[in-house]
Structures are given as C-alpha cells and as structure tokens.
Amino acid sequence: MGLPNNRSRTTNPFTAMSNLIDDFFRSIFEFIINVLDVVFTFLQNRIGIKGMAYFFVLPNLLIFGIFILTPMVLNFFYAFTGGDNILLDQRTYVGTQNLETLFTCENFLDPNSCREDLFIRAVGNTAVFVVVQVFWMILMSLITALILNRDIRGRGFFRSVFFYPVLLSPIVVGLMWRWILQENGILNSILLDIGLERISFLASASWARLWVVVISVWSLMGFYTLILLAGLQSIPADLYEAASMDGANEWRKFWNVTLPLLMPTMLVVVVLSTIRAVQVFDVVFAFTGGGPGTATQYIVQYIYTNGFASATRQFGLASAASLAMASVLIVFTLLQLRLRGTED
Amino acid sequence: MGFLSNTNGRESLNWTDILTYLYLTLGTLLMFGPVLWIVFSSFKTERELYTFPPRLLPYQQELVTVAGYDDPLPLFEVPQEDGSLVTLARVRRVGLEAQMVDPANPAEIISADNTTLIPIERVVFSLANYQEGIQSFAFARYFLNSVIVTVVATFLTLLVNSMAAFSLSKYQYRGRNTIFLVIIGTLMVPISVILVPAFLIITQIGWNNNLLGVIVPGAATPTGVFLLRQYMLTIPDELLDSARIDGASEWRIYSQIILPLAGPALAVLAIFSVMWRWNDFLWPKIVLTRSELFTLQVGLNAFQGDLQIQWHLVLAMTVLTILPITLVFAFLQRYITTGIATTGMK
Numbered sequence: 033m034g035l036p037n038n039r040s041r042t043t044n045p046f047t048a049m050s051n052l053i054d055d056f057f058r059s060i061f062e063f064i065i066n067v068l069d070v071v072f073t074f075l076q077n078r079i080g081i082k083g084m085a086y087f088f089v090l091p092n093l094l095i096f097g098i099f100i101l102t103p104m105v106l107n108f109f110y111a112f113t114g115g116d117n118i119l120l121d122q123r124t125y126v127g128t129q130n131l132e133t134l135f136t137c138e139n140f141l142d143p144n145s146c147r148e149d150l151f152i153r154a155v156g157n158t159a160v161f162v163v164v165q166v167f168w169m170i171l172m173s174l175i176t177a178l179i180l181n182r183d184i185r186g187r188g189f190f191r192s193v194f195f196y197p198v199l200l201s202p203i204v205v206g207l208m209w210r211w212i213l214q215e216n217g218i219l220n221s222i223l224l225d226i227g228l229e230r231i232s233f234l235a236s237a238s239w240a241r242l243w244v245v246v247i248s249v250w251s252l253m254g255f256y257t258l259i260l261l262a263g264l265q266s267i268p269a270d271l272y273e274a275a276s277m278d279g280a281n282e283w284r285k286f287w288n289v290t291l292p293l294l295m296p297t298m299l300v301v302v303v304l305s306t307i308r309a310v311q312v313f314d315v316v317f318a319f320t321g322g323g324p325g326t327a328t329q330y331i332v333q334y335i336y337t338n339g340f341a342s343a344t345r346q347f348g349l350a351s352a353a354s355l356a357m358a359s360v361l362i363v364f365t366l367l368q369l370r371l372r373g374t375e376d
Numbered sequence: 377m378g379f380l381s382n383t384n385g386r387e388s389l390n391w392t393d394i395l396t397y398l399y400l401t402l403g404t405l406l407m408f409g410p411v412l413w414i415v416f417s418s419f420k421t422e423r424e425l426y427t428f429p430p431r432l433l434p435y436q437q438e439l440v441t442v443a444g445y446d447d448p449l450p451l452f453e454v455p456q457e458d459g460s461l462v463t464l465a466r467v468r469r470v471g472l473e474a475q476m477v478d479p480a481n482p483a484e485i486i487s488a489d490n491t492t493l494i495p496i497e498r499v500v501f502s503l504a505n506y507q508e509g510i511q512s513f514a515f516a517r518y519f520l521n522s523v524i525v526t527v528v529a530t531f532l533t534l535l536v537n538s539m540a541a542f543s544l545s546k547y548q549y550r551g552r553n554t555i556f557l558v559i560i561g562t563l564m565v566p567i568s569v570i571l572v573p574a575f576l577i578i579t580q581i582g583w584n585n586n587l588l589g590v591i592v593p594g595a596a597t598p599t600g601v602f603l604l605r606q607y608m609l610t611i612p613d614e615l616l617d618s619a620r621i622d623g624a625s626e627w628r629i630y631s632q633i634i635l636p637l638a639g640p641a642l643a644v645l646a647i648f649s650v651m652w653r654w655n656d657f658l659w660p661k662i663v664l665t666r667s668e669l670f671t672l673q674v675g676l677n678a679f680q681g682d683l684q685i686q687w688h689l690v691l692a693m694t695v696l697t698i699l700p701i702t703l704v705f706a707f708l709q710r711y712i713t714t715g716i717a718t719t720g721m722k
Contacts, residue, residue, distance in 0.1 A: 065627075065628070065631045065632065068627060068631075069625055069627050069628050069631075072625060072626070072627035073625040073627070076625050076626055076627070081547075081626060082547070082549055084547075084626040084627075085543045085546075085547035085549050085552075085626075086543070086549065087543075088539040088540065088542050088543035088547075088626075088630065089539070089540045089543035089544060089555060091535075091536045091539060091540070091596075092536045092537060092539065092540035092559075092596045092601065093540070093555065093596075095536060095592060095593070095595050095596035096559060096562075096596040098577060099567075099574060099577065099592065099593035099594075099596070100562055100565070100567075100570070100574075100593075100596070101558070101562070102573070102577060103570035103573035103574040103576075103577060104562070104565065104570055104573075105573075106570075106573035106576065106577075107569075107570050107572065107573050109573075110572050110573060118572070118575070118576050118579065119576075120576070175399075176399075176403065179396050179399050179400065182396055184396060184397075184400070188709075188710060188713070190400050190403070190404070191713050192705075192709040192710075192712075192713055193400075193403065193404050193407050193408065194403060194407055195709075195712070195713050195716075196407055196408070196411075196702075196705065197407055197411075198651075199651060199655075199701050199702070199705055200411075200655075200698055200701070201654065201655035201657065201672075201673050201697070201698075202655065202657060203655075203657055203673045203676050203677050204673075204676070204694055204697055204698055207676070207680060207690060207694055208410050208411070208414050208694065209410065211413075211414065211417065211687065211691065212410055212413060216426065216428040216430070217430070218413055218430050221428065221429035221430055224429065225429070250406070250407075250410075254407075255716070258713060258716050259716075311566060311568050311569075313568065313658060314657040314658055314673075317657075317677070318677055318680070332568050332658070335568070335571055335572075336571070336658065336662075339571055339572045339575075340571070340575075340662055347572050350571065350572050351572050351573070354569050354570060354571065354572065357569055358565060358569045358570075361565060361566075361569065362565070365561070365563060365565070
C-alpha cells in the first residue's frame with residue numbers, strides 16, 4: 033500500500049470510518065473464500081477440473097430441476113387427473129376430461145353457452161387485454177424514448193421519473209389507483225370541477241377494463257422506455273448525417289433510419305410485454321379483485337381461484353388452464369429465441 | 377417533426393422543444409402525482425378522507441379544551457347578525473341547532489344555526505394513521521419478513537446463478553449446451569404457470585409456511601444465468617489460464633477473478649432480484665398462510681381485503697411499503713436505469 037493512498041484514506045473521519053467497515057467486510061469475505069478454497073481444492077484434486085465444471089452448475093440445476101422442471105412435468109399429471117386432493121397417489125386418471133370441461137362450448141363467442149364460462153370469459157378478457165395493453169405500452173414507451181433521446185437537459189432525471197413506477201409493487205399500484213378512482217376520489221372531483229358528470233369507474237365493466245390497461249401501462253412503460261432508449265442510442269449518428277446530406281427531412285429520417293434500425297429492439301419489447309401481459313394478475317387483484325362481476329378476471333386469477341381459493345380445490349382444472357396458458361407462452365418464448373438468434 | 381430524431385442541435389427554442397418539455401412536465405406529473413396524492417392522503421384524518429371534494433393538504437379542525445368539558449371541543453367561526461364572526465366551540469348538535477360555548481366564558485351556552493358554522497382548520501401532517509396502522513397491522517413483522525426474503529433470496533440468486541454461468545461460459549464438457557438450452561427454454565415459463573405442482577413440491581418438502589419456500593424456488597432464474605453467461609463470455613480465457621499456471625484452484629478463479637470482473641452484470645441481476653422479491657405477491661401468498669410469516673405485499677393485500685376497507689390505515693401502510701424502495705431508488709437511480717438499459721432485457 034503506497035503512502036499517498038494511505039494519506040488520502042485518513043483525510044476525514046467519515047471516509048476513514050467507511051474504509052474501516054469496507055476493510056472489515058473485505059477481510060471477512062476473503063476469509064470465507066480462503067476457507068472454502070481449502071475445501072474445494074481438496075474436492076478439485078479428487079474430481080478434476082472437469083468435475084468442478086459440473087460442481088459449479090449443480091446448485092442451479094438442483095433448484096431448477098426441483099422447482100421448475102419437475103412441476104412442469106407434474107402439471108401434465110394434474111391436468112389429466114381429477115379430484116380435489118393435491119397428493120398424486122390420491123388422484124384418479126380422467127383423461128382429457130379437464131381440458132374438455134374448459135373448452136366445451138356451443139359457441140365460443142358466447143361464454144354463457146360454455147361449461148366453464150368463467151374460463152372462457154377469462155381467456156377472452158386476457159386476449160383483449162393483451163392486444164390493447166401491448167399496443168399502448170409500445171406506443172407510449174416509443175414516444176417517451178424518442179423524446180428522452182432528444183438533446184434535452186436533465187435526461188438522467190426524466191429517465192428516472194418514468195422508471196419510478198416500475199419499482200412499485202403491483203399491490204401498491206392497484207390500491208393507489210383504487211383510492212384515486214373511487215366514487216369520492218380525486219379524479220371524480222376533477223371531473224366535476226371541469227363540468228363533467230361523476231363516473232363510477234370501478235362499478236362499470238368497460239371503465240374498469242380501460243383503467244386496468246391504463247394503470248398497467250402507467251406502471252410498466254418506464255421499463256420498456258429504457259430498453260427502447262438503449263436501442264435508439266445505439267443507432268450510429270453518422271447515418272443521420274448521411275441522410276441529412278441526401279436531403280431527408282426529419283420525418284423521412286424517422287421512417288427510413290430510426291424505425292428500421294430500432295426494429296430488433298422493438299420486437300424484443302413486443303415479445304417481453306406480451307408475455308408479461310398474458311400473466312396479468314396481482315395488480316388487478318388489488319385494484320378491482322376481478323370485478324365488477326367477471327369483467328377484469330384474467331387467466332392467472334382463474335388458475336389461482338380454482339387451485340387455491342375456492343371451497344373445493346379444482347387442481348385438475350387449474351393445471352389444465354396452466355397448460356393452455358403455458359402453450360401460449362412457449363410460442364412467444366420460441367419467437368423470442370428466434371429474435372435473439374437473428375440479433376446475435 | 378424534429379422530436380423524431382436525435383440530431384436536433386441546441387440553437388433556439390423552437391416549437392418541438394416546447395412540445396418536448398411540455399411532454400416531460402406532464403409525464404413527471406402523471407408519474408409522481410398518484411404517489412404524492414397517496415402520501416398527502418395518508419396524513420389526513422378519517423373524516424377528512426371522506427370529505428368531498430377532497431383537498432390536497434391534510435386539514436384538521438382546531439380543538440380547544442374548555443373548562444367543564446372532558447373532551448376537547450371543535451372550534452367554529454359563527455356569523456353574527458351584524459356580519460361579524462365570533463369564534464366559539466361546539467358542545468353538541470341537536471338537529472339543525474348547535475349548542476356553542478365561548479371558551480373564555482364556559483358557563484353560558486349559546487345556540488347557533490349548525491349549517492352556518494365555518495370550521496376553523498389548520499394543516500396538520502398527523503402521524504396518527506401511521507401509529508394506528510403499525511399497531512393493527514404487524515408492520516414490523518411483515519417488513520422484517522420482506523427484508524429476510526429479499527436479502528437472502530438475492531444473495532442466493534447471485535451465488536447460484538453466477539456459479540452456473542461460470543460453468544456454462546468457461547468450461548467445455550458433455551451436456552453443457554443441453555443444460556443451457558433447457559434453462560433458456562424456460563426463460564418465459566414463470567412460476568404462475570406451474571402453481572399447483574410447485575405447491576405440491578413445497579408441501580412435500582415441508583416448506584409451506586416457511587420463508588424458505590418463498591426464497592428458494594425462484595433462486596435459479598434463467599434470466600440470471602443468461603445475463604451473467606453473456607457477460608462472462610467477454611472475459612478472456614487467457615486470464616483463467618495464467619491463474620491456473622500460478623496454481624490457483626478453480627474456486628479461486630471463480631471467486632477472485634470471475635466475480636469481480638462480472639461486477640456490472642451482477643449489479644443488474646441484484647437490482648432485478650431485489651425488485652422481484654420485494655414486490656412478489658402470488659407465490660408468497662400461496663406458500664404463506666400464517667399471518668406472522670406474511671411479507672409486506674401479502675400483508676397489505678390481506679389488510680385491505682376486509683369488507684370495510686379502512687383507507688386511513690391502508691394508505692399509511694402503503695406509503696410505508698413504498699418508502700424503502702423509493703429511498704434505494706433515489707440513491708441508486710443512475711446505476712439502476714443505466715444498468716437496465718445496457719443489458720436491455722428482463
């Protein structure tokens with residue numbers, strides 16, 4: 033350790049203190065590593081470098097295998113067995129009965145004609161939600177990213193502003209907006225002030241659906257804005273200069289330079305936001321609880337209710353619904369992998 | 377259409393600049409407004425919360441202790457016939473009539489028309505909701521559970537995934553690509569899709585109503601493996617080889633060469649992990665049914681789930697729930713936003 037370094041470390045008591053704490057943790061960390069090194073060197077001498085490669089991947093594979101892969105396989109078992117017992121040996125094989133129950137409909141456009149009308153309604157609600165929400169999510173994120181990409185003062189600050197709601201938990205977001213939108217809430221007070229009528233936002237099916245879209249875009253757009261912004265900033269500036277020299281106006285530069293070069297990022301954002309939208313649950317759970325009626329019940333809520341919140345646990349139905357949802361997600365995942373593949 | 381490209385110079389303020397700053401101002405209002413509204417509301421008395429139209433600041437009626445009365449009495453301004461106002465305290469209401477008393481002269485009861493009374497109010501940021509909330513809502517307990525889950529899970533996530541990523545990026549062995557593909561293949565299969573069987577496994581292990589059941593299942597995240605592996609691929613193999621020549625064990629290479637060099641990627645994963653775990657709801661709700669084990673999110677939801685939602689308490693507890701993550705963000709926002717932007721994935 034050199035002398036100048038030492039002197040700078042004692043300039044003020046606060047730095048000295050934090051350096052002391054830093055050194056303390058560092059030496060503890062090093063001590064742990066050294067102790068483990070003795071153990072693992074012994075291990076390495078027995079199993080070799082190749083063996084260590086397996087050793088390093090093992091903890092991850094164990095957790096992954098037990099809590100993700102096994103359940104994925106078991107999910108099929110549940111989907112094809114009946115009864116309300118969660119233990120595997122207490123369940124009887126019923127073939128495709130659960131899936132049939134979910135998808136038996138005289139007319140798929142009329143949920144009332146379905147055996148399990150709640151599920152069909154949930155699927156319909158989810159489908160509409162995904163399409164509308166992803167559209168607005170992309171549009172708002174893109175506009176915000178384009179604006180943040182301009183030569184503005186305080187870009188870092190504004191980037192954080194739009195990102196802040198991403199940190200809030202879905203439960204908090206749901207409760208917060210419920211308070212704002214209630215009958216005697218601030219929004220209704222503003223509506224009355226500007227001469228409009230009071231609206232029961234959470235008692236009307238279409239208003240509730242609309243607000244679910246609005247609050248989910250509000251709470252997550254900052255994340256996609258960041259990704260799009262990174263995409264925009266990776267577009268080389270000389271391309272714009274070249275376009276200017278060719279006499280292109282701003283609009284043409286946007287269509288012929290920005291959009292095509294942003295496409296790979298856009299596709300990733302579309303896929304990510306779609307996958308996320310398909311799983312919408314907790315924010316709505318706190319916001320409307322699925323209501324009014326079944327207006328804002330989505331697939332995950334159906335799974336949750338049948339598997340964990342109803343009087344008789346319909347694990348078979350829940351798993352069959354999971355299976356249906358998983359197959360949709362897998363399609364998106366494959367799409368995502370293809371996109372990443374073409375990117376690299 | 378200047379706002380569509382990034383080549384706008386800084387000459388003079390033209391209309392696109394005005395539009396830009398207008399958008400940013402409006403955006404700031406929309407992003408922070410709802411949170412601020414909750415914060416202001418959380419200081420209001422129950423009574424003030426239900427007054428319509430709502431006011432921004434938390435007002436409270438002035439109270440005065442009058443000799444001969446046990447409870448403090450609310451103060452009002454009472455219009456007199458000549459148009460002047462007199463400050464009186466209200467003893468009780470009888471229909472439309474209010475029985476008032478002059479605090480300076482407590483013996484004499486003055487009767488007044490209740491509808492003409494103007495309450496005397498002042499702005500008070502009262503912590504009463506917070507105090508009552510903390511008593512009826514086991515905030516400290518839930519907070520501690522959330523902290524334990526977040527810290528332990530993040531540590532475990534970093535350790536387990538960085539080890540796996542090290543193995544998958546720096547060694548050649550049979551089955552390596554298969555392992556990587558299987559992990560990546562489930563990148564988008566979240567735990568909400570496998571709720572029932574995952575719950576069975578937790579039950580079989582005996583981890584329901586145990587924080588371990590919340591912490592461990594999500595620790596091996598495909599996102600983490602992918603992010604760290606991509607980053608570690610950029611670390612040159614020569615570094616490892618020269619360390620081996622110097623006699624370093626594989627463990628030492630991992631802990632003292634790879635980990636420090638992968639710092640930025642580890643930081644991003646840590647941020648993600650903290651965000652996921654602090655805000656996680658569905659899985660903890662299923663695993664934890666005993667209220668002393670609830671995390672903040674589960675507790676908050678159970679708290680509002682009662683038939684009569686007690687907004688004054690729910691609002692205060694909501695503010696307390698978002699406070700820690702807001703503080704962390706305020707200090708680390710630059711790292712968080714640039715970190716996420718550079719890795720560009722979730």
